[in-house]
Amino acid sequence: MRVLLVEDEPEMASALRAALTRHDMIVDHAPNLFEAEAIAALGGYDALVLDRQLPDGDGLTLIPKLRARGNLVPVLVLTVRGDVADRVAGLDRGADDYLAKPFALEEFLARLRALMRRPANVQSDKVRAGRLSFDFVNREASVGDVVLDLTRREILVLEALLRRMGRMVPRALLMEAVFSLDDEVQPNALDTQVSRLRRKLTEADGGVTINGVRGVGYLLRETQ
Known part of the structure; x- marks a missing residue:
């Protein structure tokens, strides 16, 4: 947010x-x-x-x-x-x-x-994708009863992808969601955050995958 x-x-x-x-x-x-x-x-x-x-x-x-x-x-x-x-x-x-x-x-x-949380911004306090559940109020991601250990920026990436699940999220929108205007951002900073998040979701068997198109953006899909 x-x-x-x-x-x-x-x-x-x-x-x-x-x-x-x-x-x-x-x-x-x-x-x-x-x-x-x-x-x-x-x-x-x-x-x-x-x-x-x-x-x-x-x-x-x-x-x-x-x-x-x-x-x-x-x-x-x-x-x-x-x-x-x-x-x-x-x-x-x-x-x-x-x-x-x-x-x-x-x-x-x-x-x-x-x-x-009003309808124009969030349609629900929680969303499910695969085995993954995300709580927009408490800013927590979980698989089953296990809360995932995600960093602040990994949470921001996941939230932005879940809000547009199944659709390509342009890099520019993800950058806006994750970094402020005052942040000094390295060229591969976003890719690093996505890579770490993807690994954690895979290790937790979250039932979702993050696919990317080089230079365009990323999208999150259910795998089961």
Whole structure:
């Protein structure tokens, strides 16, 4: 899952980014509206976390611009303005949820997970392929009763492939799902992650296989 975090306070941005990363999400960060609009235009985000008080204006002004371009990414607005009128204003401008500062990280993560589980993003909390089961909420893959020992990036690769099971997933989409804009990525980094994941799925007898077309992408299929 990929999240765009728009927050100008360095400590808050760092804390939120660390929390999201611990929960196997790829995070891109923008400290102001100008950069946020440019990055959001790239697309491919599963959620947008948007602070209201930004150096160059009210974060809410970004939402109508995105919607006008057909970008329906779920938006969680963060703000120190927590009264009813401000919450209503945020929701009326197109926000999907509203969280007043200060807040508990556990609540923040729960609200974000809820947004990303909505039908436009995830059709089910779990998916099965072969003998493999993947839990989108807990970010766990298992075969039978055994939870697979996967790294964060292996989980991200598997999740992206399962969301398009049986279809070729272009390399560009996989790169977006696995690496943030700030990551220094080696040319074979994606292939290395896929190779490790493929080996683990085979060793676990998951009943799925990952096939690749050089320079094009990868697809996951059931083998039984």
